[in-house]
Amino acid sequence: MSDIISQFFEKDHREIDALLEAVDYRRPQESYETFHEFHMRLERHIHWEEGVLFPAVAQRAPHLEMGPIRVMLSEHEQIRLHKSAALRALKLGEGAGAQYAARTMLSVLADHNAKEERILYPACDSCFSDAEAEALLTKVRAMGPRKAKERQPG
Numbered sequence: 472m473s474d475i476i477s478q479f480f481e482k483d484h485r486e487i488d489a490l491l492e493a494v495d496y497r498r499p500q501e502s503y504e505t506f507h508e509f510h511m512r513l514e515r516h517i518h519w520e521e522g523v524l525f526p527a528v529a530q531r532a533p534h535l536e537m538g539p540i541r542v543m544l545s546e547h548e549q550i551r552l553h554k555s556a557a558l559r560a561l562k563l564g565e566g567a568g569a570q571y572a573a574r575t576m577l578s579v580l581a582d583h584n585a586k587e588e589r590i591l592y593p594a595c596d597s598c599f600s601d602a603e604a605e606a607l608l609t610k611v612r613a614m615g616p617r618k619a620k621e622r623q624p625g
Contacts, residue, residue, distance in 0.1 A: 473596060473601045473604065474592075474593070474596050475596065475601060475604040475605060475608065476524070476592055476595045476596045476599070476604050476607070476608070477588065477592035477593060477595070477596050479608055479611075480516070480519075480520075480524075480587065480588075480592055481588055481592065483512075483516050483519075484516075484584050484587075484588070486512065487509060487512045487513050487516060488584075490505060490506075490508055490509035490512060491506075491509050491573070491577070493505050494506050494509070494561075494573070496561075496566040496567070496569055496570035496573070497566055498566070499560070499561045499563075499564045499565060499566035499569060500561075500564055502561060502566075502569075503558075503561045503562055506557065506558055506561050506569070506573075507558060509554075510554055510555075510558050513550070513554065514551075517547050517550075517551075518614065519611045519614060520543070520547075521544065521547070522614060523607060523610050523611050523614065524595060524607065524611065525540045525543070525544070527598075527599075527607055528540065528594070528595050528598055531598040531599070532594065532598050535591070535594055535595075539586070539590055539591045539594065540591070542586070543583065543586070543587065543591060546579055546583045547583075549576075549579045550576055550579050550580050550583065553572050553573070553575045553576030553579065554572075554573075554576050556568075556572035556576075557569045557570075557572035557573040557576060560572055
């Protein structure tokens with residue numbers, strides 16, 4: 472069993488995490504762009520999982536769809552809710568409100584990423600040969616970002 476899928480998605484987690492760490496909530500207007508980039512990168516990551524990875528894995532291992540994948544989908548919605556609230560607060564110049572929403576999001580996101588990295592991604596790796604995993608990641612890379620308007624907080 473290789474870890475091609477795990478490596479790809481975990482690397483993306485680290486890059487997304489670095490964007491969030493760079494946000495200075497004491498300077499909300501200046502930090503809006505950084506948080507917006509975090510928002511867009513996280514949306515892209517979720518789009519990759521929901522659009523390619525999870526459906527492919529569910530076909531190979533239906534038991535994962537009813538367990539870990541269902542949990543991940545539910546957590547994606549929670550993460551999006553708090554992420555959007557933080558982005559809106561930054562846009563309005565409310566650094567303290569943005570920080571509160573981001574901390575709430577991070578409490579879900581940190582646990583979520585740990586479950587993906589320890590349980591779901593290794594299970595995904597075991598579902599595919601190396602060639603199949605590479606083909607799946609080719610589809611992921613070809614997807615591009617989700618339309619910004621689709622998930623732009625209002």
